[in-house]
Amino acid sequence: MSGDLVKVRDLAVRFVSRDRTVHAVRGVDFDLAAGEVLCILGESGSGKSVTLRALMRLNPAARTLMEGTVQVAGRDVVAASEREMEEIRGSLVSMVFQEPMTALDPVFTIGQQIGETVMRHEGLSKAEARKRALELLDLVQIPSAERRLAAYPHELSGGLRQRAMIAIALSCRPKLLLADEPTTALDATVQIQILLLLRRLQQELGMGVIFVTHDLGVAGEIADRIAVMYAGRFVEEGSVREVMRKARHPYTQGLLGATVHEGMRGKRLVTIAGAPPNLETPPGGMPPDICAFAPRCERADAACEQGVPALDGAFGTHRARCIHQIAEAVTC
Amino acid sequence: MADPLLDPVPDLGGPAQPLLLVQNLSRHFGKKGSVVRAVDGVSFAVKKGETLGIVGESGCGKSTTSRLIMGLIEPSGGEVIFDGEHVGPGGMPLSVYRRQVQMVFQDSYASLNPRLTIGESIGFAPRVHGLSREATDARVRDLLAAVGLAPDQFARRYPHELSGGQRQRVNIARALALRPRLIILDEPVSALDKSVEAQVLNLLVDLKAEFDLSYLFISHDLNVVQFIADRVLVMYLGQVVEIGPVEALYREAAHPYTAALLASRPSMDPDLRRTTPPLTGDPPNPVNPPSGCRFHPRCAVVQRGCDIHVPPLADVSSGHLAACVRVGAA
Numbered sequence: 001m002s003g004d005l006v007k008v009r010d011l012a013v014r015f016v017s018r019d020r021t022v023h024a025v026r027g028v029d030f031d032l033a034a035g036e037v038l039c040i041l042g043e044s045g046s047g048k049s050v051t052l053r054a055l056m057r058l059n060p061a062a063r064t065l066m067e068g069t070v071q072v073a074g075r076d077v078v079a080a081s082e083r084e085m086e087e088i089r090g091s092l093v094s095m096v097f098q099e100p101m102t103a104l105d106p107v108f109t110i111g112q113q114i115g116e117t118v119m120r121h122e123g124l125s126k127a128e129a130r131k132r133a134l135e136l137l138d139l140v141q142i143p144s145a146e147r148r149l150a151a152y153p154h155e156l157s158g159g160l161r162q163r164a165m166i167a168i169a170l171s172c173r174p175k176l177l178l179a180d181e182p183t184t185a186l187d188a189t190v191q192i193q194i195l196l197l198l199r200r201l202q203q204e205l206g207m208g209v210i211f212v213t214h215d216l217g218v219a220g221e222i223a224d225r226i227a228v229m230y231a232g233r234f235v236e237e238g239s240v241r242e243v244m245r246k247a248r249h250p251y252t253q254g255l256l257g258a259t260v261h262e263g264m265r266g267k268r269l270v271t272i273a274g275a276p277p278n279l280e281t282p283p284g285g286m287p288p289d290i291c292a293f294a295p296r297c298e299r300a301d302a303a304c305e306q307g308v309p310a311l312d313g314a315f316g317t318h319r320a321r322c323i324h325q326i327a328e329a330v331t332c
Numbered sequence: 333m334a335d336p337l338l339d340p341v342p343d344l345g346g347p348a349q350p351l352l353l354v355q356n357l358s359r360h361f362g363k364k365g366s367v368v369r370a371v372d373g374v375s376f377a378v379k380k381g382e383t384l385g386i387v388g389e390s391g392c393g394k395s396t397t398s399r400l401i402m403g404l405i406e407p408s409g410g411e412v413i414f415d416g417e418h419v420g421p422g423g424m425p426l427s428v429y430r431r432q433v434q435m436v437f438q439d440s441y442a443s444l445n446p447r448l449t450i451g452e453s454i455g456f457a458p459r460v461h462g463l464s465r466e467a468t469d470a471r472v473r474d475l476l477a478a479v480g481l482a483p484d485q486f487a488r489r490y491p492h493e494l495s496g497g498q499r500q501r502v503n504i505a506r507a508l509a510l511r512p513r514l515i516i517l518d519e520p521v522s523a524l525d526k527s528v529e530a531q532v533l534n535l536l537v538d539l540k541a542e543f544d545l546s547y548l549f550i551s552h553d554l555n556v557v558q559f560i561a562d563r564v565l566v567m568y569l570g571q572v573v574e575i576g577p578v579e580a581l582y583r584e585a586a587h588p589y590t591a592a593l594l595a596s597r598p599s600m601d602p603d604l605r606r607t608t609p610p611l612t613g614d615p616p617n618p619v620n621p622p623s624g625c626r627f628h629p630r631c632a633v634v635q636r637g638c639d640i641h642v643p644p645l646a647d648v649s650s651g652h653l654a655a656c657v658r659v660g661a662a
Contacts, residue, residue: 043525044496143613157614158390187389188552188596193609195598214525217598221605240602258530260555261600265578269530269559275495 005176005208006032006055011068013050013059021281024050026232027068029311034175037202037209039219039240041255042229045276048212051229052178055210056093057085073175091121094169098181100161104153110137110164111149117171136167140197159190163197170201177202179211183218195221216259220244228252231277231292234311238318248320251293272296291322299324340511340544341432343380345416350377351514351546352401352433357410359396368618370396372570373410378514383540383547385561385578387554387593389615393570394550398516401548402435415513431461434507438519440499444491444506450476451487454506461510475505478542479535497528501535508543516548521556533560554597558582563651566590569618569626572645576652586654589627625656633658 013025025047032038042048053059054066057077070077072093080088097103105113114136115129124132130149137145140163153161162182169177179198183191199222202209213219219226219240226243228236228251236249247253257270274296289308294300303323313319355375361368371393378384386394399405401412403419403426414432417424437443444453454475455468463471473483479501491499500520507515517536521529533556540547551557557564557578564581566574566589574587585591595610611630616622622629628638638657645653 043527157617159614187615188554188593189389189609189611190614192596192598192606193612196606196609215598216526217600220600220602221598223602244600244602255526258527259600260530260533260553260559262555262558262582264559269534271531271534272527275497275528 005034007071009069014065015063023279032208034208035206037224039211039223039226041219046229047232048229052212091172093176094174095178096169096182098184100165109150114168114171121172140167176208236320242318248325249322250297347380349416351380352378353413355411358408360408366619369570382562383549385557385564386550387557388567391618392567394567398518431510432512433514434512435516436503436507436520438522446491449488450502454509457509479505514546518550569621574654580652586648586659587656588631588633
């Protein structure tokens with residue numbers, strides 16, 4: 001593993017308010033090489049979006065306790081001042097969100113929103129900014145770019161809005177692009193267009209990409225590596241082929257089995273009984289930390305309640321956080 | 333049992349008569365100049381005991397169709413026939429019809445009254461229809477058990493105390509409360525996590541057999557529809573472009589739009605990644621749809637005349653129809 005673009009060690013994120021503390025991320029480690037695409041796969045509440053936001057320190061400052069090491073291109077994101085963060089955001093790291101309609105500002109045109117970013121970070125003049133905005137709209141394949149520069153977000157279709165948001169994210173040539181379910185709100189025929197666009201841009205610009213999704217199919221289309229997240233921790237990590245074909249963690253295997261795909265007609269779908277744990281501190285304080293999946297796991301036994309299993313690297317770069325892991329060929 | 337409310341409405345027309353027949357149904361929104369033809373001359377049937385899937389992208393009219401069938405909005409034209417009887421004035425009264433057709437929506441939270449307990453929500457319609465308090469309580473308990481929620485634990489809870497999957501189970505139980513014969517499921521699993529989605533899909537399969545139901549299952553997820561539907565209807569800009577048995581339609585899509593939709597599914601196999609998108613651009617705005625075949629501006633195999641002539645639904649094979657000139661010609 002080379003950690004030349006992103007290095008995360010023992011990242012923990014807690015949300016603290018007067019009457020409760022939620023342990024959203026409970027110890028995440030990973031590296032990302034330049035030009036690599038990592039997909040963080042997980043269900044709602046698993047901590048995948050919080051992890052992603054931690055890389056740009058976008059979690060609400062007043063309520064968030066962040067611990068551990070987060071370095072992006074050598075810059076320390078945990079210790080950086082708010083002013084340094086403003087430099088890092090946009091020029092070094094940028095993000096594409098799920099809902100372009102809420103992420104874009106409704107009262108400014110697309111051209112103004114792209115221009116603002118490049119004028120702020122690169123000190124371009126208004127005319128230069130407009131030229132750059134045009135290039136960017138071409139880059140993300142928005143037809144009749146000249147006319148679209150003057151359009152407001154509500155005048156664009158969902159697919160074009162998402163392309164415009166990608167254009168803004170790429171406007172200062174970031175080294176790292178973070179994408180939080182960027183295709184979830186889109187129609188099927190548009191989703192595949194945006195995935196292909198992101199993959200092509202990532203290759204052409206040599207960016208590192210961290211892509212958060214709940215959709216195994218999307219991960220299969222775009223990832224080099226997949227990390228499966230459950231209850232605030234990575235429970236499995238490996239290359240896209242390793243995870244999709246030889247999943248080792250019972251949770252990953254359950255997810256693969258529960259995802260409806262071709263050839264499952266008339267069969268019973270595999271389900272994972274129960275629900276993910278509540279990550280709030282209970283009234284009696286935090287109980288001893290065990291394998292978070294054990295209560296739902298068919299393979300669980302007493303040994304699973306002796307502490308948190310390590311993310312085991314016995315299989316090289318394919319690692320799983322389970323003491324009973326078996327390589328099972330999961331057909332997909 | 334003596335109480336007619338405890339039993340489903342009996343079958344009238346026999347097994348061969350479609351349970352639901354939709355004929356030339358239309359709904360236009362807006363005024364002169366900018367009319368949205370959200371649903372434009374849609375006809376289809378739901379047979380007794382089958383699941384008909386409706387797929388299409390946003391703006392294709394699939395949800396408007398479901399609301400028209402449910403009688404939640406007035407059609408601009410066309411009619412709905414339920415078990416051989418015209419629904420509406422002069423035919424089956426809406427109160428009788430709505431007992432037999434119920435609906436489950438995508439947003440499990442918005443579709444439950446936050447001030448009613450789960451038990452009150454499920455028992456609401458039976459009480460309105462005159463079922464006694466005791467009989468309603470018994471029915472609520474049966475229904476909660478049927479959808480896999482322990483009655484003692486859940487009947488007194490409020491919607492916000494439940495997870496999304498549990499709430500959707502409650503919505504399904506409520507839809508079953510009047511012993512309907514047809515349930516319209518409008519994106520019932522789209523907001524759920526994958527592991528929960530699988531649980532709810534299994535439940536829907538079980539309930540269909542247990543309560544002798546027919547489903548109209550609306551979804552944008554082609555994999556889910558392939559799993560649950562017997563026949564599939566594909567909509568594009570307010571019109572039916574293809575309808576047929578699920579195996580035939582997924583094996584050999586006859587309409588270029590259906591083919592593109594199927595090809596747009598992520599592959600799940602990193603070695604089978606696509607390199608070019610099947611379609612470019614977004615679905616067009618339903619205000620001022622394209623002339624002729626509405627799909628022609630995005631179609632890969634467009635021919636001369638596609639922008640003028642509206643292709644009718646033509647037979648591909650038995651029970652499989654598609655609205656494309658290439659089908660009629662071949």
